[in-house]
Amino acid sequence: MLNVTNAQVRTIELSDVGGEEFIVFVNDRAFNVGPILYRVIQWLQEDRPFQEITQEINLEAGINVTESELTELVNDNFDRLGITKSKDHVPLKRRSEYIYGKLSILDEEWVALISQPLRGLFKPAVFCTLAAIGIIATSVFYYLYGNWISGQEYGSPAQVILIYITLAAIFFFHEIGHTAAASNFDVKAKEIGFGFYFIFPVFFTDVTKIYALPKRKRIIVNLGGVYFQLIVNTVLIVAWALLPWSAEAAKIALTLLVSTNTFVLLYSLNPFFRNDGYWIYSDFFNVKNMLIRGYAYPFQLIGDLFKGKLKPVEIEWPLLIFAVANFVFIGSFAGVFLQSFSSLSAQLYDTAVDPDFFKNIGENKGFLLKCLFFYGVLGFFISRYWKMLLYRIDRYRAAKAIASKS
Amino acid sequence: MSNSNNLKKGLDIIELEDRLETVQLAVAAASASNRCDSCDCPKAAAAE
Numbered sequence: 001m002l003n004v005t006n007a008q009v010r011t012i013e014l015s016d017v018g019g020e021e022f023i024v025f026v027n028d029r030a031f032n033v034g035p036i037l038y039r040v041i042q043w044l045q046e047d048r049p050f051q052e053i054t055q056e057i058n059l060e061a062g063i064n065v066t067e068s069e070l071t072e073l074v075n076d077n078f079d080r081l082g083i084t085k086s087k088d089h090v091p092l093k094r095r096s097e098y099i100y101g102k103l104s105i106l107d108e109e110w111v112a113l114i115s116q117p118l119r120g121l122f123k124p125a126v127f128c129t130l131a132a133i134g135i136i137a138t139s140v141f142y143y144l145y146g147n148w149i150s151g152q153e154y155g156s157p158a159q160v161i162l163i164y165i166t167l168a169a170i171f172f173f174h175e176i177g178h179t180a181a182a183s184n185f186d187v188k189a190k191e192i193g194f195g196f197y198f199i200f201p202v203f204f205t206d207v208t209k210i211y212a213l214p215k216r217k218r219i220i221v222n223l224g225g226v227y228f229q230l231i232v233n234t235v236l237i238v239a240w241a242l243l244p245w246s247a248e249a250a251k252i253a254l255t256l257l258v259s260t261n262t263f264v265l266l267y268s269l270n271p272f273f274r275n276d277g278y279w280i281y282s283d284f285f286n287v288k289n290m291l292i293r294g295y296a297y298p299f300q301l302i303g304d305l306f307k308g309k310l311k312p313v314e315i316e317w318p319l320l321i322f323a324v325a326n327f328v329f330i331g332s333f334a335g336v337f338l339q340s341f342s343s344l345s346a347q348l349y350d351t352a353v354d355p356d357f358f359k360n361i362g363e364n365k366g367f368l369l370k371c372l373f374f375y376g377v378l379g380f381f382i383s384r385y386w387k388m389l390l391y392r393i394d395r396y397r398a399a400k401a402i403a404s405k406s
Numbered sequence: 407m408s409n410s411n412n413l414k415k416g417l418d419i420i421e422l423e424d425r426l427e428t429v430q431l432a433v434a435a436a437s438a439s440n441r442c443d444s445c446d447c448p449k450a451a452a453a454e
Binding site: 023029030031032033034035036037057061062063064065073074077080081097098099164167168171174175178197200201202203204205206207208210211221222224225260263264267268273274275276279288289291292 | 409412413415416417418419420421422423424425426427428429430431432433434
């Protein structure tokens with residue numbers, strides 16, 4: 001007997017992406033499922049009897065499975081999807097919570113309200129024209145006035161604060177770019193918020209539902225952010241060109257905005273740290289869970305090589321290239337980190353053993369706060385990865401126990 | 407063998423990572439604070 005009610009099965013959202021790829025959403029979590037499970041869920045939602053479903057599956061997939069066998073397997077899968085009618089079921093831990101300290105700025109309704117009027121910007125002709133204008137305007141501006149900013153005064157603190165507020169608004173607009181693109185393909189973004197990715201503050205928008213879209217449309221949603229930044233660049237450059245040279249302060253502010261906007265735009269295209277470039281690469285080559293899989297993949301290949309099981313035709317090159325590049329990137333990041341760690345620790349030791357430590361504490365407060373932040377972040381990551389390691393050991397032991405029983 | 411393989415593949419489940427499209431705010435601060443990059447820069451001139 002099936003372990004789920006009809007009402008529970010109906011909460012599952014189904015999406016046939018094409019190319020034998022099937023996506024289901026359960027409580028806003030996305031799963032890639034096999035065609036048999038997809039069909040079973042689809043037919044259960046149509047209230048078809050399970051006996052009939054088993055016959056259809058056997059016919060369609062060219063297999064021979066009994067009703068009770070299929071029931072047992074499907075029950076296991078509903079458990080893995082996190083839906084079951086048993087009361088003592090513990091929902092699965094979400095595997096991809098990578099933004100900490102999330103703070104929602106705009107909820108789903110507001111995001112939809114703002115995104116809808118901007119959908120027209122994603123009509124193919126409009127998209128190509130505005131993107132091309134943005135790229136040309138930015139390039140020409142840099143070619144002609146790239147060094148103009150050097151040597152200029154930056155203005156009062158109030159002006160600097162105004163520049164930062166404008167930048168925050170531009171980056172918020174970047175997120176609207178993603179949500180408007182999703183809205184153009186009739187997918188609702190969940191929210192726009194603020195949080196921390198590792199230690200870095202970020203704006204984010206949850207567009208998990210675009211897994212239901214085909215590859216080309218997913219890439220356009222990924223590009224939505226930088227596309228909107230290019231539009232902002234065009235507007236800023238036009239404003240800059242219209243201003244007379246006598247309005248120097250305003251020209252400097254606009255130049256600063258253009259250069260920072262362009263820098264962030266280009267940075268967003270790098271594929272590390274789950275920037276926009278990560279999703280573009282992942283969607284272009286159709287590699288799912290790239291970062292998580294990338295950590296293990298090279299070692300898995302080396303293992304296969306030693307066991308003589310490595311088949312070159314089966315190597316997922318895009319994943320392997322990303323994985324190796326990611327290790328190089330993490331290695332350089334770790335190198336810089338270790339260098340800072342050793343110099344900071346040496347300085348901290350000298351400060352702490354100084355007999356006048358308490359006398360000079362006021363003088364050293366900046367340095368001590370820096371240390372507190374640095375070691376705080378380090379402690380956070382050590383405890384997090386320690387927990388992850390223990391969790392993996394537990395899972396490994398549980399899997400081994402199940403394997404030895406069967 | 408093929409029967410059980412087809413069945414296994416057909417019932418496969420992989421949880422996908424959430425798609426949170428982010429924009430890094432610290433990069434903007436780094437870029438904006440790195441503007442003084444020429445010897446004509448007032449700060450650099452003052453330091454000399």
